[in-house]
Amino acid sequence: MDSSLVMIGLTNVLSINNIACILGGTALGLFVGAMPGLSATMALALLLPLTFSFDPATGLSMLAALYVGASYGGSIAAILLRTPGTPSAAATVLDGFPLSQQGKAGHALGVSLFASFFGGLMSGIALLTAAPLLGTLVLEFGPVELFAIAVLGITIIGSLAQGSVISGLLSGGLGLLISTVGMDLTTGTPRMTFDQISLFSGIDFTVALIGLFSVPQALTLIENSHQGNKVASRITDRLVPQWKTIKRLMPNILRSSGIGVVVGLIPGTGGDTASWFAYNEAKRFAKDKSGFGKGEIAGVAAPEAANNAVVGGALIPTIALGIPGSSSTAILLGALMVQGILPGPNLLTDYGDVTYTLIWAVIMANIALLVVGLAFTKMSVSVTQVPDGFIACAILALCIIGAFAINNSLFDVGLMLGFGLFGYWLSKAGVSPAPMVIGLILGPVMEISFQQSMLIGNDSFGVFLESPIATVLLIMALLSILQATPLFSWLRRPFKRRLERKR
Amino acid sequence: MHANTLSNAIRISRVARQTGLTESIGRPAAARLCGVLGLSALAIAIVPLAQAQEYAGGDEVRVLQGFKPGGGSDALAQLVQPKLAEILGVDFVNEYMPGATGAVAWTRLAKQSANDGSVISITNTPMLMTNYIMNDAITYTTDEMTPIANVVTDPGIVVVSADSPFETIEDLMEAAEQNPGTVTIGNSGVGGDDFFTTIQLEQATGLSFKRVPFQGDGPSATAAMGGKIDASFNNVGNVYGQVESGNLRALAVFAAERLTSLPDVPTMQEKGIDIVAGSSRGYSAPADIPDDARDQLIAAFETLADDEAFQSQAEQRAMNLDVVTGDDYGEMIADMEAEYRDIWQEVRDQVSQ
Numbered sequence: 001m002d003s004s005l006v007m008i009g010l011t012n013v014l015s016i017n018n019i020a021c022i023l024g025g026t027a028l029g030l031f032v033g034a035m036p037g038l039s040a041t042m043a044l045a046l047l048l049p050l051t052f053s054f055d056p057a058t059g060l061s062m063l064a065a066l067y068v069g070a071s072y073g074g075s076i077a078a079i080l081l082r083t084p085g086t087p088s089a090a091a092t093v094l095d096g097f098p099l100s101q102q103g104k105a106g107h108a109l110g111v112s113l114f115a116s117f118f119g120g121l122m123s124g125i126a127l128l129t130a131a132p133l134l135g136t137l138v139l140e141f142g143p144v145e146l147f148a149i150a151v152l153g154i155t156i157i158g159s160l161a162q163g164s165v166i167s168g169l170l171s172g173g174l175g176l177l178i179s180t181v182g183m184d185l186t187t188g189t190p191r192m193t194f195d196q197i198s199l200f201s202g203i204d205f206t207v208a209l210i211g212l213f214s215v216p217q218a219l220t221l222i223e224n225s226h227q228g229n230k231v232a233s234r235i236t237d238r239l240v241p242q243w244k245t246i247k248r249l250m251p252n253i254l255r256s257s258g259i260g261v262v263v264g265l266i267p268g269t270g271g272d273t274a275s276w277f278a279y280n281e282a283k284r285f286a287k288d289k290s291g292f293g294k295g296e297i298a299g300v301a302a303p304e305a306a307n308n309a310v311v312g313g314a315l316i317p318t319i320a321l322g323i324p325g326s327s328s329t330a331i332l333l334g335a336l337m338v339q340g341i342l343p344g345p346n347l348l349t350d351y352g353d354v355t356y357t358l359i360w361a362v363i364m365a366n367i368a369l370l371v372v373g374l375a376f377t378k379m380s381v382s383v384t385q386v387p388d389g390f391i392a393c394a395i396l397a398l399c400i401i402g403a404f405a406i407n408n409s410l411f412d413v414g415l416m417l418g419f420g421l422f423g424y425w426l427s428k429a430g431v432s433p434a435p436m437v438i439g440l441i442l443g444p445v446m447e448i449s450f451q452q453s454m455l456i457g458n459d460s461f462g463v464f465l466e467s468p469i470a471t472v473l474l475i476m477a478l479l480s481i482l483q484a485t486p487l488f489s490w491l492r493r494p495f496k497r498r499l500e501r502k503r
Numbered sequence: 504m505h506a507n508t509l510s511n512a513i514r515i516s517r518v519a520r521q522t523g524l525t526e527s528i529g530r531p532a533a534a535r536l537c538g539v540l541g542l543s544a545l546a547i548a549i550v551p552l553a554q555a556q557e558y559a560g561g562d563e564v565r566v567l568q569g570f571k572p573g574g575g576s577d578a579l580a581q582l583v584q585p586k587l588a589e590i591l592g593v594d595f596v597n598e599y600m601p602g603a604t605g606a607v608a609w610t611r612l613a614k615q616s617a618n619d620g621s622v623i624s625i626t627n628t629p630m631l632m633t634n635y636i637m638n639d640a641i642t643y644t645t646d647e648m649t650p651i652a653n654v655v656t657d658p659g660i661v662v663v664s665a666d667s668p669f670e671t672i673e674d675l676m677e678a679a680e681q682n683p684g685t686v687t688i689g690n691s692g693v694g695g696d697d698f699f700t701t702i703q704l705e706q707a708t709g710l711s712f713k714r715v716p717f718q719g720d721g722p723s724a725t726a727a728m729g730g731k732i733d734a735s736f737n738n739v740g741n742v743y744g745q746v747e748s749g750n751l752r753a754l755a756v757f758a759a760e761r762l763t764s765l766p767d768v769p770t771m772q773e774k775g776i777d778i779v780a781g782s783s784r785g786y787s788a789p790a791d792i793p794d795d796a797r798d799q800l801i802a803a804f805e806t807l808a809d810d811e812a813f814q815s816q817a818e819q820r821a822m823n824l825d826v827v828t829g830d831d832y833g834e835m836i837a838d839m840e841a842e843y844r845d846i847w848q849e850v851r852d853q854v855s856q
């Protein structure tokens with residue numbers, strides 16, 4: 001690392017112009033993130049042409065800030081309204097919304113903000129110090145390894161199945177099934193598309209997500225709106241979390257940030273995957289698992305730390321090798337190209353001044369997030385003062401706009417409403433939509449990487465055992481499944497006994 | 504028609520980004536920031552530039568894009584359309600309709616768009632043709648379009664990882680000869696140019712490769728870089744930076760002549776294999792648009808091709824300009840279609856087994 005370039009980057013960021021852009025970008029990101037359907041990628045693509053005329057430092061600072069802001073913004077609507085603002089905030093709903101129902105929305109939002117801040121900051125530091133080292137790791141992840149990650153991710157379905165395992169598996173299986181709609185990657189054959197070309201690219205995961213989470217919530221609000229008592233939360237507690245809460249959550253936040261960085265740097269997986277992994281690990285490591293799904297604050301901190309850590313993680317291969325780690329960083333790479341910087345491994349050397357500016361902008365944007373985020377969150381909390389009937393209508397309107405905005409397609413709006421009704425029925429039947437979301441996210445990754453692995457490995461399953469990374473990940477997946485079966489507690493019994501004897 | 508209030512709301516933001524591009528040069532960043540936040544305010548402030556001759560297709564042209572904003576097609580749009588807007592005195596409004604590798608937008612263009620010159624689309628080959636060659640459910644054809652101009656062609660290239668045992672294209676082909684069907688070649692997806700180039704090479708040489716499809720050129724190049732596949736058939740614009748920095752080694756290009764940017768890389772023709780291939784991006788309109796509008800659009804692209812500022816900007820963004828206008832573009836599309844139809848006819852059973 002060339003320290004002079006690092007300093008040039010820092011001084012580039014610390015101009016009044018750039019700080020203003022970072023603050024503005026963060027605010028814009030928060031807004032976009034909070035709106036269901038409007039994603040960071042979309043906002044980046046829209047803002048990109050505007051930055052063409054900026055100097056590189058200013059333009060990149062603003063784009064990076066937007067990316068950071070949007071990663072946190074998604075949790076606001078997730079916690080207050082049970083409608084994830086971004087796909088990566090879906091896991092936050094599980095514990096964030098129950099907290100908000102218990103009147104602890106401020107607590108949940110505050111922890112979410114601080115977890116996001118720490119996650120983002122840590123990934124920024126990883127980016128600054130270890131990018132070249134971690135960047136080369138990316139090349140180790142080919143189709144074979146990606147398949148193993150997807151399998152490991154699928155096992156989360158098991159631990160998410162609250163109450164009934166059967167309904168959880170049903171929900172996850174449905175998600176996987178729905179994810180097969182669209183053209184087969186290796187043959188180009190359309191599957192379950194009914195000659196409807198809007199389905200050829202498959203069902204957009206965000207469309208399903210909006211339908212499954214937001215529409216049932218709106219309908220439930222309408223259902224209960226005639227009742228005197230307001231179900232939605234009132235802000236009675238403080239927004240800034242107490243130091244001892246943060247201290248208690250620190251191991252969780254650190255672990256989740258690590259997960260976020262690693263998942264972020266692998267191309268093909270992003271914030272939507274990382275947040276579920278982090279949630280799952282938070283639950284696995286927790287001593288008392290009973291609170292999860294009913295308003296456990298650790299279940300808010302984990303996904304939020306992870307999805308903000310993805311920002312820095314996804315940027316690592318982007319700047320170290322010129323390989324985008326996510327669709328959002330692909331657009332950032334486009335921003336560099338417009339400035340005459342061709343993506344490649346010389347980003348850290350030949351174009352070090354611009355690249356380190358980007359890295360510092362990410363770190364600064366996290367600090368800006370804390371400041372702007374507090375104000376923004378305070379404001380958005382007032383949404384709970386609005387009567388439920390109005391909120392429900394606003395959610396439905398946002399769902400429709402969001403579903404339309406993804407592909408500018410009315411077909412998607414219909415699809416979203418279909419998923420909405422299905423989701424409403426699921427919630428009445430007591431089936432959680434969370435496993436289905438995981439199936440939808442990881443299904444395509446798993447299928448495609450499996451097909452590619454089979455081609456590379458000449459149709460032999462041995463290909464998965466030849467890769468050490470894949471082998472380790474698959475063993476972890478196996479253990480994760482066994483953990484949920486009686487076999488595991490039987491295996492562990494002798495160990496436990498020995499431990500007890502020592503005591 | 505595609506005109507409801509929702510799409511208007513989206514369009515306002517699209518207009519704003521266009522004007523943001525042309526208008527905001529030189530304004531302080533903070534003011535621009537306000538511009539972002541006040542999208543609608545900006546949108547109202549559009550004043551078409553005064554022009555000697557008015558464009559026959561009206562003062563607003565919608566550009567249907569078959570891919571997501573921020574991708575390669577969008578990059579072309581952001582470079583070309585502000586210049587075209589100046590030449591023609593119209594505003595360009597991008598409408599993104601990603602889906603079915605562009606087929607959603609091109610079906611809209613061919614079947615459901617006004618043919619008065621007010622709607623055009625970015626047309627990418629070979630997907631423009633292979634979409635309906637390979638899928639009966641996709642019903643538009645290029646006969647239902649008026650070709651306006653091709654703008655860029657990104658030649659095909661063969662790349663391997665820096666530490667690959669294959670030093671030359673002959674090494675790669677020899678390996679395929681010794682162990683047929685085991686040398687893994689990445690491509691950008693079934694129906695893309697790299698997929699067809701691989702088949703063309705197989706047909707020309709009698710060799711057989713293992714074709715591994717990826718979701719785009721980027722993942723295919725990354726897999727080659729990590730040595731996960733033996734080689735990636737890719738496009739120069741996507742891998743140039745990696746080749747220059749030594750992470751990837753280029754074995755051959757599918758171009759008619761050696762590229763000035765990669766003078767040491769041989770062409771396939773030099774090796775006695777007559778394949779010239781690549782992916783192209785251009786503009787087309789619906790069939791039977793008024794001659795005035797067509798001529799004006801074509802003239803605008805010809806003016807653009809001679810613009811030195813445009814040429815240098817394209818070079819800076821690693822875009823290989825290949826401006827082919829009007830009937831010549833139509834011929835280019837027709838030739839490609841015939842070629843790809845033949846190839847697909849031969850391999851379709853083998854691919855979709």
